[in-house]
Amino acid sequence: MALIEACLRHDRMAQERLYQRYFEEAYRTCNRYLSQHADVVAVVNDGFFKVFQKLDTYQAALGSLGGWIHRIMMHCAIDHLRKESRFGLVTSPPEAHAEVLSVPNEVFADLAVEELLLLVKSLPVTTRVVFNMSIMEGYSHREIAGALGMTESTSRWHLTEARKRLQALMTRQEKIVSA
């Protein structure tokens, strides 16, 4: 709380301290949604700018500061994607759910972290956002549908599509490595 109070007084040292403490988590959050490093840093900074602006509205009783900052970062990343017009709302009825391919767990174990991240980033934007919100953030389809302005079934379709594409990508990568 002392750190928050100091930040509210525009104490630059305290703001730097808060930035340092939550930068890693904020960067990882935005990095999963955005593909370019420069975009990620810009969005992280936009997020922290909002954090410092709205810090007086933060209520400790409703959750941790880290969780509050995490949500701000996620919304900043989604807003950035919207602004960049790379993230259109999918309103058409989803296709029939495809069968999920089975990928051996060993394939996952062999993949490096950066390779996994590249696989996620290679997903279409909307699919990537739904995948991140569902798998990484733990949002329900109802919450995702409400946040992104789509139906729950569309959200489910995107998640299935993400799984299908990721497994296809991993299978292909495994074949390349084996060859």
Added chain:
Amino acid sequence: MSPKDTQEDFFHHKLSETAVPDWREGWQRLEPRLPHADDSLRRSQRRRRIVLWAAAAVGLLLMGGLWALGPSRKPTPSHLGRISSTRPVPADQDTAITAFIQKFPTSPIALTQETLSPAETQSPVSVNTDTGAEVSSRALPLLSGLAYRVEKPSPVIPPSRLRDDPLLSGVLSPPMPVVASDEPPLPPSTSTPHPWHFALRLNANGASSFGAGPANANPLFKGTPVDIYPSAYVAKSLSGKVSLQLGLAVASPVDVRKEGLNRSVPNPMRAMATGVSASQDSINFSRLYYADIPLTLQYHLSDRFTIGSGLQISVLEKAIGRKQQLDYNADGLLQQAVPEQPQFENIAHDQAASGMINPVDLRMVWGLHYRLGEHWNLSVQYQYGFTDISGNRAFLHHHVNRNQVFQTSIGFRLK
């Protein structure tokens, strides 16, 4: 657990370990965008300046209004016009007035400022003021006066002129006193006028230098403590309208512990920045006693209203407080506070208190006083300090830069 869940857990786990660049790069880009504490201070200063100017403008309007409507003004021609037109001439005087008017039935009256009554004139004509004869407009520049043709057969003639006229001598009654004020007249004074007088006052202060926390960056008397204390003053009359007033008060025995003067110094964020535990001295002030000595010039607008302005010097007499040592851990969190002295006492001259509070403050004072009767009066005063306290360590987190005091008082004049 299904393979799908295992893989998603794996995703979740792995993606939480991605490499992160150095945070300093991002911070260097963000820092210039962040507002400084000075920015909000500057905004509050600007707002305060606007409020002051608005208050000054209202004060000037009020003073102008009081001056214009004050009872001490001499009757002007327009007053006379109103009086002569709204007071019917008594029946027994009609004949004399009519006779006077018939003596000059047609000649235009060269209107001077005294006889000018626009309601009864039609158009300006050039008139030789000596002879009363009309002249051509071409000769106008050569003549000294411009007059108005009075076309109505009953020109407005001021009562003073009527009274001076030998024809009406003894006909009109003596001039009646003109009452041009709504103020109730004061009861006749029982004391003899004296160039000196002494008075006691009971004051209630609201000070904006305290209580301006981060949530109320610009409170301007909002949520400020009210301090009630007595004072005395002596006034010397310089002329009929002006007097000089010197006062003395011991102000601010209010408890300021809740108002922020219990801040520890230096800033504990230093300990946080270094990432090591640290101990700092802290001073908690409870009460500050200032001796206020105002010297003001008073101008009596009317029997009841007086305005005043001047300077006030405030000298710190006592600062009641307690020193303690604060221990912080590496995260900058307060671990314990160890009192260095058991109770609050005067530490105004303690070395550790130096720089936290100002020993002297000079303030500008504006006031408006209303006399209730022979002895009692009500006053409102506004004080604005010249001393910049924004660098004062006790006020570092308070977004204030000047002492401001709004004071209401009730006074009793002894002599």
